[in-house]
Amino acid sequence: MAEKSFHVAVAGATGAVGNQMIACLEERNFPLKSLKLLASARSVGKTLKFRGEAIPVEELKENSFSNVDIALFSAGGGTSLKFSPAAAKSGCVVIDNSSAWRMDPDIPLVVPEVNAHAIAQYKTKGIIANPNCSTIQMVVALNPIHRRYRIKRIVVSTYQAVSGTGQKAIVELLEQTRAFLENRSLEKKVYPHRIAFNCLPHIDVFLENGYTKEEMKMVNETRKIMEDESIAVTATTIRVPVIYSHSESINIETEEPISAADVRELLQDAPGVKVVDDPAANRYPMAIDAAGQDLTFVGRIRKDESIANGINMWVVADNIRKGAATNAVQIAEILGKNYL
Ligand code: A2P
Numbered sequence: 001m002a003e004k005s006f007h008v009a010v011a012g013a014t015g016a017v018g019n020q021m022i023a024c025l026e027e028r029n030f031p032l033k034s035l036k037l038l039a040s041a042r043s044v045g046k047t048l049k050f051r052g053e054a055i056p057v058e059e060l061k062e063n064s065f066s067n068v069d070i071a072l073f074s075a076g077g078g079t080s081l082k083f084s085p086a087a088a089k090s091g092c093v094v095i096d097n098s099s100a101w102r103m104d105p106d107i108p109l110v111v112p113e114v115n116a117h118a119i120a121q122y123k124t125k126g127i128i129a130n131p132n133c134s135t136i137q138m139v140v141a142l143n144p145i146h147r148r149y150r151i152k153r154i155v156v157s158t159y160q161a162v163s164g165t166g167q168k169a170i171v172e173l174l175e176q177t178r179a180f181l182e183n184r185s186l187e188k189k190v191y192p193h194r195i196a197f198n199c200l201p202h203i204d205v206f207l208e209n210g211y212t213k214e215e216m217k218m219v220n221e222t223r224k225i226m227e228d229e230s231i232a233v234t235a236t237t238i239r240v241p242v243i244y245s246h247s248e249s250i251n252i253e254t255e256e257p258i259s260a261a262d263v264r265e266l267l268q269d270a271p272g273v274k275v276v277d278d279p280a281a282n283r284y285p286m287a288i289d290a291a292g293q294d295l296t297f298v299g300r301i302r303k304d305e306s307i308a309n310g311i312n313m314w315v316v317a318d319n320i321r322k323g324a325a326t327n328a329v330q331i332a333e334i335l336g337k338n339y340l
Contacts, residue, residue: 012075013037020325088126133323150255245287285316
């Protein structure tokens, strides 16, 4: 039997994540019948490279999806709310990278290494949500531990790259850095404060409870993906002057006794994880090494000596790849293979 192949569209193709979605489809040799690239009217006239061919960018419209099987969306929450229902109505399955649909009980929120089976629920609304980047790498690292030792509580602090805010934030970091080094005045267009040589304890909007929306995404999405509402999660999310890859300091408390050696051994064979943990040789996960990779890197694994069953670890992954584009394309692969 010939391999199945699909008409695919990328909405937000000119953005930081959209660009990587196109790269992932090419690298992973996704079975394509056609590829349609969509963005705002501003981008009409541009072309983007795919398999050596220049593909014209078209304007995203409600009727863009009539002959599309799978649409990968990364064009912001508002755009997704506006266009993905129309796309789903025309018979295509939307895999959406925005936060618009993630907590909808009728929409699966999927990290293939953790809950690939949830993809089956795509039929209710024709939409599958791709989780928040910081949450994806955290659950890839923690799910195997939860299944074996039952995690009761997670305390996480993040060090998040500017690419998570989009292409314009990468430009802002580079321009501010240049201006700072040349002793020129700095422009702030994307963030409320300078990001060059600074850390901002502020990602997404502040909520009434004093947390940011990014922090609450980590709390709520973790429970939904790991399918366990009993896990206590508390998060502090920080934007740092790094271009690619989020780093996370994660502390967990488990029900069952656990040692650093147990975690190292378990994660050695965990899907999508690579343990890099040799402090004597100065080896530990770093943003600069994770950039461009699809794995989640875990290191600095050590016992939390302040409690009975606790572990500290350092988890790093490329936020644009595993945290967004790769995860979405992995979902598309399973969807295409098992469900369409
Ligand atoms: P465009 O480049 O035409 O503005 P990033 O996250 O890197 O900022 O990228 C956002 C992506 O979403 C870009 O591809 C951008 O297209 C696209 N986008 C933003 N707003 C819209 C919109 N209203 N309609 C279609 N695409 C949009």
